Amino acid sequence: MVQHQDAQNMSSNGSHIPVLIQEVIEGLSPIDGKVIVDGTFGAGGYSRYLLQAGAQVIGIDRDPAVAPFVKKLDNDFGSRFRFLPGQFGQLAALLAEAEIDEIDAVVLDIGVSSMQLDQGERGFSFMRDGPLDMRMEQHGVTAADLVNGLEARELSDLIFGFGEERRARALVNAIVTAREEAPLTTTKQLADLIEKTLGKGKPGKAHPATKTFQALRIAVNAEYNQLVHGLFDAEAKLPPGGKLAVVTFHSMEDRIVKRFLKPQTQQSRHMPLADEAPQCWRDISKPVRPSKKELADNPRARSATLRYATRNEVQARPFSMDGLGVPGMAKKQEVGAK
Template sequence: MSSDQSHIPVLIQEVIEGLAPVEGRQIVDGTFGAGGYSRCFLEAGARVIGIDRDPSVAPFVDALKADFDDKFQFLPGQFGQMATLLAEADISDVDAIVLDIGVSSMQLDQGERGFSFMRDGPLDMRMEQAGATAADMVNGLEERELSDLIFGFGEEKRARAVAKAILAAREEAPLTTTLQLANLIEKTLGKGKPGKAHPATKTFQALRIAVNAEYNQLVHGLYDAEAILPAGGKLAVVTFHSMEDRIVKRFFKPQAQQSRHLPMSEEAPQCWDDISKPIRPSKEELNRNPRARSATLRYATRNEVPARAFSMDGLGVPGMAKKQEVGAKT
């Protein structure tokens, strides 16, 4: 990766090994961000199609086009709609797909985007910079809805306490900035032990996931990849928290749906071979990039079993995520 890249691609060597061979292949980077993965694939001799929903990635797109000319192509949009995006661009020969799920380092570092509780800025969190913001949710949802969101998407065990504190605070004035919310959560839950995650981490995660319909995006993206890739094609997915990783794990290796009312159940279709075990960053990588600490990589190879119809059943997706539509800016 060139020295002027601000985004350090997490587990990049392991991703390249999982996709090997890379040279001469056409790879879809479904979560382009600052272009870290795309640049590494291009430098390794691949052709790359980048996809991203965030308009602010334009300078990174221009840089790769300048450096690699027609070996790099960019499609603006959501990776949960990549089958449609590729079809509209008349692209069908895809050898591999990579998804790096969640917020990018580029977005975290821009305080004005509202993703980080470490930088003051508007309580926004919209990747597409359109539609409802985190502030809209924090100031508009009822206590039960807010508590369910924080618990379901953030796995915050004290979600009720956080929701109650938010409602009490907003009676005085709306919560509009990241530090307002972060300080309120810290006051409610306590500062926590040294070396542990900030107490606002899970609530911010939950709001970001809800604002951007991220679980819905993930599942749609996985099924699109299954439909796009030919036998022998490879899919690599990097996740940053346990629920995302469980979804990917269950997608790659689905279990038969059992029912106490039925004596037999059909065997779940197995569309993927050579499924990797979960791969975590090395100590050396963590020393270089502490943000990689929660990353998990899983990859697999597409076989000849026909692609499945879209379904969230059996993946462990939170119920509220099933109500969100990919493509909707609400």
């Protein structure tokens, strides 16, 4: 369940090779001459490959630390690349502000990037000691604020709802006991406490801290809210024939994307005849997962799933989280909240 945008294996020019990049390119093809929004720019892996394939690319990212990667693509591709700082959940507003009216495709690679994971001082990784931070925009509420400030029930609901950690209650009991002695302020402190409480886990399996760190990061950055807003903005901005590709790294994100692209029929015991939900997408792909070769080259890609689809002529739907399987607490988060 490790999540990241950019794969760790490197290309000949020293840049990251993003997860499922060839499959993304196939899903968005033809690419040459198209205007493609890379809504999760990260270290610029997807943008670079799309530019090399002949696209014009508009990169979006909320993390100020992406600046060196933006500069690199500016130097390499000039006017064919443009960067808009901000959240992909506000994609439509960012494009309008930049006076960009027409786009042909949107690609989203959900989660934390390898760039962020590899910087211990950002606090995203339980594998590197650093402050318990996890803020993509580097300001606002931190993971430490949540761990030390939330009431036990709320923290347990967060870890269970966003991380699908079944032993959340036992873990939170341990956290509450520990924080009464002193605040938990570093990734190592929290990871060690999780391992002590839940056990070390079996060899070859995910670290026991994975789900809790995932939950805290999602909460700090309102990631589910961002995802749903980004999906609906893409639907509104893409013309008929426009394409959307989304790479996710855990089952809940993938479920949201699946239900968004192909809404389930809406029915209840009071309405035996189901009303068909609006179908705004066609040529919806089956889930695409990394090949054995990619997994051998890049074990970090093991939980990645790609789905892509083509916009049809049905009018875009109004924003709604209903029927997407979004955890209830995510619905309370405002997109753009700091």
